[in-house]
Amino acid sequence: MLLHSLFISTSSTISKTLTPYKTLTLALLFPRRLSSMAAAAGEDALRRALAEKRTAADAQAEAVRAIKARAGASEAEVDAAVEALKALRVEAGATAKRLAAAAAAGSNGGGGDWAGSREAFRQAVVNTLERRLFYIPSFKIYRGVAGLYDYGPRGAPLSPTSLPFGDSSSYIKFFNYTIFNHFVLEENMLEVDCPCVTPEVVLKASGHVDKFTDLMVKDEKTGTCYRADHLLKDFCKEKLEKDPKLSPEQAAELKHVLAVLDDLSADELGAKIKEYGITAPDTKNPLSEPYPFNLMFQTSIGPSGLSPGYMRPETAQGIFVNFKDLYYYNGNKLPFAAAQIGQAFRNEISPRQGLLRVREFTLAEIEHFVDPEDKSHPNLGMLVTWNF
Structure with missing residues (x-):
């Protein structure tokens, strides 16, 4: 048991506690396990190096944006900063390839079998979750924003904001989501749950930056x-x-x-x-x-303050930017409907009428997507004779 505990300890602990004689003895007795530890240590070093290079590249990217935004910046200064950014990204890419090769070698039995297979398994799970739309990076069609994710049709019912428990508004949330889910389930809609923070480029394209006034x-x-x-x-x-x-x-x-x-x-x-x-x-x-x-609340995304964003005034934008993925999820078939319920924010000039006009509120929106040349729907016959 003591030897087993020693073998599964971290590589840093091994290097500090084993003398060269003991290491040689263990290598003779358990060569596969020790080579696995060495491979894991190599992967850890590559992973740390990759994180450092990516951090440096991110910092340089922020510096490039700051230089471009500064009045009076010379073209030579901008070019030099851009070249430095390219070099950092090339180094990060090369390190990422070495890490991927080390992980692949480990998962194929090349020494780091446990560490490699664990990383390969983790990546396989992540890829599967994204492919099946449990969650995906937010605003992909606008190159996305790090740290923001959308929950898709399979993930939305499990997302923290969709679980109506745990605070003083639990009963209100339960009521809202029960009513909402009636329509979602009745029409077999695709539910999504997107972040409240929205990059400016998204709302610029939708017209909100210029016209939501x-x-x-x-x-x-x-x-x-x-x-x-x-x-x-x-x-x-x-x-x-x-x-x-x-x-x-x-x-x-x-x-x-x-x-x-x-x-x-x-x-x-x-x-x-x-x-x-x-x-x-x-x-x-x-x-x-x-x-x-x-009427939108403005904010900034990230510590530099150079990536403007807004608190969403509606929930529809999260549906529209995910149309391509939702269409694929629906078997590339129309019609389909997508729905979202969540918090929305509007910086009202003069809030009044109690809860009818507030600056933060729960909003549910449903968007129907149809083929303009074929607007048939299986339930149309139930409603076509209704008078409104």
């Missing part, structure tokens, strides 16, 4: 912010409900404003606010001109 006005004296359309809507409704002196023409105009409120531009909205003499509701101070305010 509300028009805002400020109290010119106190700086208090208000949604411009809400102020105009409240004014019109109050006049219609409480002003008995309104003429039919004035009432018709206010109703028309309410009908087209969502289509008014910033200039049109500002003109109406001035026309009706609308002021700040709390202080009656004059208001600024309306201007767009993006």
